Amino acid sequence: MRLPLLFLLLFSILQADVKTYAYRCDDGFGFVVRFERGQTWLFGPGFGEPLLFIRPGGHGDTLYTNGDTVLDLQKERATLTRKGRVHAECRNDPRRAIWEDAKLRGVDFRAVGNEPPWILEITGDRLDLYEGYDRRHERFRATPKSDAKKRETVYEAKEGALRVVLRPGPCRDTMADEVYETRVEIFRKGRRLRGCGMALH
Numbered sequence: 001m002r003l004p005l006l007f008l009l010l011f012s013i014l015q016a017d018v019k020t021y022a023y024r025c026d027d028g029f030g031f032v033v034r035f036e037r038g039q040t041w042l043f044g045p046g047f048g049e050p051l052l053f054i055r056p057g058g059h060g061d062t063l064y065t066n067g068d069t070v071l072d073l074q075k076e077r078a079t080l081t082r083k084g085r086v087h088a089e090c091r092n093d094p095r096r097a098i099w100e101d102a103k104l105r106g107v108d109f110r111a112v113g114n115e116p117p118w119i120l121e122i123t124g125d126r127l128d129l130y131e132g133y134d135r136r137h138e139r140f141r142a143t144p145k146s147d148a149k150k151r152e153t154v155y156e157a158k159e160g161a162l163r164v165v166l167r168p169g170p171c172r173d174t175m176a177d178e179v180y181e182t183r184v185e186i187f188r189k190g191r192r193l194r195g196c197g198m199a200l201h
Contacts, residue, residue: 020101023078025090031080032100033073040064042071043104044080095176103200109166111184113195114175120164120186120197127155127164129186138162163187171196 019035031044040053042064053064053071064071070081078090102110102121109122119130127140140162142155155164164186171183173196180196187193 018101020097020104021075021078021092022096022100023080023090023092024096025080025087027087029080029087029090031087031090032097032104033071033078034101034104042066042069042080043100044082095178099198099200108201109182109197109199111180111182111195111197112173112176113184113186113193114173116193118186118193118195120184120195122155122164127157127162129162129188161188166197169196 018037021033022030023033024030029044031042034041034043042051042053051066051069053066062073064073068083072079072081076092078092080087080090099110107121107123109120111120112118116132118132119135121128121130125141125143127142129138129140130136131138140155140157142157142162142164144153144155146153151168153166155166156162164184167183167185169179169181169183171180172178173180178196181198182196184195184197185192186195
């Protein structure tokens, strides 16, 4: 009992040290900031490679610098100065940050649904399904099979434990008021879950 508990404790500590923010500025520019184990990464269009800030300095430890890039970060708000151009009044979008976090974790496809709430993340041949408000987690393995005539891609785990069908959208999540590119159906234990998703890579 002690060994699994130690692993769970270590995992929770590592996850607590990872945080992703997705900012949208008044001028329409968007960028992502990720804190991960003492490092701060900045991702944005036109950057080429992501920028790494080792530690903040000045302005109450909210000012991050890397060459000609300066990031003044106040968690939910930020100002980014890059090559002399200032992107001000940037605000974190928590919903978008969740999708950006999944992308940075290497997830290829993510989908969500409601009533009951569920989340599906596909990474290669691995499918992670989270259900309910307590996010009960199950993991499956399945190789995708595409049918051009039906315009669908199907993942089916062994012995029919899980079947996921992806079809072209658009697909509207009415609760989040978002439109996604893919319609998703999940068949599990005699139930059918419907939702929306999109590719992250």
